[in-house]
Amino acid sequence: MLESDEAARRLGIKVTTLYAYVSRGLLSSHPAPEGRKRLFALEEVERLARRSRQGKTVETRMATVTTAVTQLGAEGPVYRGRPATGLATTSAFEEVAHWLWWGPSGRSTEESWTALDLVPPPELSPSDRMRWVVVMAGAHDRLRSDLRPDVVTATAARLAATMVAALPRPTASGPDLPEVPLVLPDGGDRPHALAARLAARLSPEPGGALVGAVNAALVLLADHELATSTMAVRVAASTRADPYDALLAGLGTLAGPLHGGASQQAYSLLLEARHGGAERALDDTLRWQGVVPGFGHSVYTQGDVRFGVLLRLFEVLAPPGDVAMVHTLVDLAAEHELPPPNVDLALAALAWSGAMPPDAGRTVFTVARLAGWTAHYLEELQERPLRYRARAVYAAPG
Numbered sequence: 001m002l003e004s005d006e007a008a009r010r011l012g013i014k015v016t017t018l019y020a021y022v023s024r025g026l027l028s029s030h031p032a033p034e035g036r037k038r039l040f041a042l043e044e045v046e047r048l049a050r051r052s053r054q055g056k057t058v059e060t061r062m063a064t065v066t067t068a069v070t071q072l073g074a075e076g077p078v079y080r081g082r083p084a085t086g087l088a089t090t091s092a093f094e095e096v097a098h099w100l101w102w103g104p105s106g107r108s109t110e111e112s113w114t115a116l117d118l119v120p121p122p123e124l125s126p127s128d129r130m131r132w133v134v135v136m137a138g139a140h141d142r143l144r145s146d147l148r149p150d151v152v153t154a155t156a157a158r159l160a161a162t163m164v165a166a167l168p169r170p171t172a173s174g175p176d177l178p179e180v181p182l183v184l185p186d187g188g189d190r191p192h193a194l195a196a197r198l199a200a201r202l203s204p205e206p207g208g209a210l211v212g213a214v215n216a217a218l219v220l221l222a223d224h225e226l227a228t229s230t231m232a233v234r235v236a237a238s239t240r241a242d243p244y245d246a247l248l249a250g251l252g253t254l255a256g257p258l259h260g261g262a263s264q265q266a267y268s269l270l271l272e273a274r275h276g277g278a279e280r281a282l283d284d285t286l287r288w289q290g291v292v293p294g295f296g297h298s299v300y301t302q303g304d305v306r307f308g309v310l311l312r313l314f315e316v317l318a319p320p321g322d323v324a325m326v327h328t329l330v331d332l333a334a335e336h337e338l339p340p341p342n343v344d345l346a347l348a349a350l351a352w353s354g355a356m357p358p359d360a361g362r363t364v365f366t367v368a369r370l371a372g373w374t375a376h377y378l379e380e381l382q383e384r385p386l387r388y389r390a391r392a393v394y395a396a397p398g
Contacts (some may be wrong), residue, residue: 005073027048028044069225072224085306088216093215101343112154113192126358130366133159135161141244147381195218213314220306220343229251233250243374250369265293266361272285282336345392
């Protein structure tokens with residue numbers, strides 16, 4: 001059953017038009033178990049969506065993806081009923097991943113986030129190291145085709161930990177710095193939290209505030225419904241590819257500059273604004289790129305609430321001058337009616353304030369999204385296989 005907003009979105013109409021359909025007998029509405037909301041049957045909505053305006057029946061989707069993992073709305077991503085913005089500062093990333101995988105009726109035991117003993121070639125970039133880890137871990141897994149849910153989630157936890165362990169350290173020489181534990185508002189610390197290990201690989205001085213900010217970023221980026229890379233993972237899952245190959249499909253899609261690389265472009269914008277001022281940076285970016293990285297979102301047209309969560313953490317970490325510069329950049333964009341800032345700008349600002357490399361945002365994004373990909377992989381295994389079969393409209397040459 002769909003709520004009215006979701007049913008209207010699937011039909012490409014306004015909610016008022018949706019209820020007009022009900023009054024005309026084109027759709028049936030049903031009372032929700034709680035509250036005054038009305039619900040609509042998915043099958044009936046999909047049948048209506050396949051009807052063209054000329055009255056002909058056409059297939060508008062190659063597959064209908066129904067998910068219980070993440071819902072997107074004005075409040076940002078909601079993971080199985082729990083807003084990510086609330087989880088970002090109250091839960092460790094591992095706990096959120098477990099929630100995405102198992103939900104409220106999930107297992108009581110936790111996955112082991114222990115890294116495999118793999119040493120990547122030193123010349124590889126961070127992105128290539130993470131892909132290398134998946135290939136090599138899969139090659140060493142003698143039962144990689146075991147698709148039982150608990151085995152899949154254990155694999156995902158190991159891969160995330162191994163990806164982090166395979167990243168280069170921020171300095172080539174000198175003793176390793178001790179990891180700063182993740183401390184959450186509940187008063188408990190997580191000394192071996194993945195966020196602490198990741199911060200130690202990205203920043204030369206991973207203090208407590210930075211570890212908390214990295215954890216928040218991991219939580220906020222853990223899933224985003226049917227993003228392009230997530231669809232790639234689901235398509236691979238529909239062929240019953242093993243977890244390693246399915247996650248490689250997601251990693252390959254994430255490598256595009258318009259997806260996982262957006263924060264790195266926003267990082268460059270911040271560097272230009274620091275050296276030449278916000279106005280010059282915005283003007284040069286518009287001149288050469290036509291759009292401003294870190295601004296605008298196809299879902300959050302009125303503003304990305306994830307940006308606000310990470311911005312507040314950035315304001316704690318960064319010196320006052322850098323905080324003022326980011327605010328000037330955001331205000332200038334609003335003054336010229338550019339789209340509002342998104343999570344990529346805040347992620348770039350965090351990396352910038354923590355003396356991380358320019359591609360640190362992509363690294364955080366990749367590790368985080370492993371959790372969501374795994375949740376969608378498990379969900380897709382419950383669907384009929386090979387359901388993503390599109391048909392082309394053939395155009396003769398010339």
